[in-house]
Amino acid sequence: MNNDTRPISMKHITTPNLARSFISEQIPLLRSKIGDGKVVTALSGGVDSFVVAALLSKAIGKNLTCIHVDHGLLRKNESEQVIKTFHDVMGTNLIHINATDRFLDKLEGISDPEKKRKIIGVEFSHIFEEEARKIKDAKFLGQGTIYPDVIESHGIKTHHNVGGLSEDLGLELIEPIKFLFKDEVRIVGKELGLPDAVIYRQPFPGPGLGIRCTGAITRDRLEAVRESDAILREEFMKSGLQNKVWQYFTIIPDYRSTGVHNNQRLWDWPVIIRAVNTKDAMSAEIEEIPWVILKRITKRILSEVSGVNRVLYDLSPKPCATIEWE
Numbered sequence: 276m277n278n279d280t281r282p283i284s285m286k287h288i289t290t291p292n293l294a295r296s297f298i299s300e301q302i303p304l305l306r307s308k309i310g311d312g313k314v315v316t317a318l319s320g321g322v323d324s325f326v327v328a329a330l331l332s333k334a335i336g337k338n339l340t341c342i343h344v345d346h347g348l349l350r351k352n353e354s355e356q357v358i359k360t361f362h363d364v365m366g367t368n369l370i371h372i373n374a375t376d377r378f379l380d381k382l383e384g385i386s387d388p389e390k391k392r393k394i395i396g397v398e399f400s401h402i403f404e405e406e407a408r409k410i411k412d413a414k415f416l417g418q419g420t421i422y423p424d425v426i427e428s429h430g431i432k433t434h435h436n437v438g439g440l441s442e443d444l445g446l447e448l449i450e451p452i453k454f455l456f457k458d459e460v461r462i463v464g465k466e467l468g469l470p471d472a473v474i475y476r477q478p479f480p481g482p483g484l485g486i487r488c489t490g491a492i493t494r495d496r497l498e499a500v501r502e503s504d505a506i507l508r509e510e511f512m513k514s515g516l517q518n519k520v521w522q523y524f525t526i527i528p529d530y531r532s533t534g535v536h537n538n539q540r541l542w543d544w545p546v547i548i549r550a551v552n553t554k555d556a557m558s559a560e561i562e563e564i565p566w567v568i569l570k571r572i573t574k575r576i577l578s579e580v581s582g583v584n585r586v587l588y589d590l591s592p593k594p595c596a597t598i599e600w601e
């Protein structure tokens with residue numbers, strides 16, 4: 276057994292009691308490993324990063340600094356929500372960087388999806404590093420690696436995370452949830468007092484809306500994808516679909532089509548809706564959304580999102596299509 280194998284003796288965390296035992300075992304372990312050292316961690320807003328931050332905050336309080344980098348590719352109001360939840364649940368040190376212009380400038384004119392991912396990942400690491408270096412005496416990097424990250428690499432698209440940073444920064448890696456599966460992370464998160472909006476947040480890729488605004492990202496399409504995504508999520512919430520569908524979002528491709536409004540010819544973007552169910556993200560089925568809901572969402576997108584004249588529903592399972600368009 277190497278130290279990347281989940282110990283056989285480790286019970287699957289299925290109940291609040293088991294989650295409490297996990298937390299009370301982890302806290303002294305973290306304290307003895309960290310001592311008086313300082314820890315930095317990236318807070319993306321996903322459940323894994325929040326659980327790691329909450330565990331570390333319980334263990335070492337003020338010696339933890341969380342860094343939240345807003346790359347401008349997050350969903351509507353997402354950064355504000357991350358900051359609010361952080362203050363509600365932890366309230367220790369948070370550095371919040373709005374780096375929208377920096378990311379969008381670097382991405383200008385870049386249309387290849389893998390190049391976009393790379394630029395976003397590298398820029399994220401640079402910003403994180405710049406901020407982490409400002410924290411005097413930082414010795415450790417907390418990271419929300421979970422067990423599927425350790426055992427799985429599907430290699431079709433490169434996924435963006437903060438791996439490799441610890442070596443560049445000369446920090447020792449701390450991965451308190453690296454043997455947990457997602458369902459266990461959620462139960463632990465609940466016991467740590469995280470809100471359901473964080474615990475049951477649908478998966479959101481590291482490069483964010485950047486891979487849903489296909490081709491070279493433009494600010495107008497980015498805003499349109501953000502607004503249409505917000506409408507979709509609001510309508511799914513209203514109709515209870517958010518609990519039935521694993522991942523749902525909108526995409527704006529980089530081509531226009533002809534439309535008409537008030538006798539005027541339009542040359543605008545389409546919005547594509549994607550809603551899928553899956554167990555492991557390796558294959559996925561589309562969700563059958565009632566027409567009445569699709570029509571309501573379409574009506575809202577066409578009237579509330581500027582620059583859009585068409586709404587489409589993606590019927591493709593994975594395979595052949597991947598879940599994301601890029």
Ligand code: XMP
Binds near residue numbers: 392482597599
């Ligand atoms: P695909 O598109 O490969 O997506 O069928 C499978 C799952 O992975 C997510 N995904 C990503 N997550 N960085 C991430 O952190 C990425 O670059 C990335 N690309 C895809 C996707 O949202 C889905 O949940």
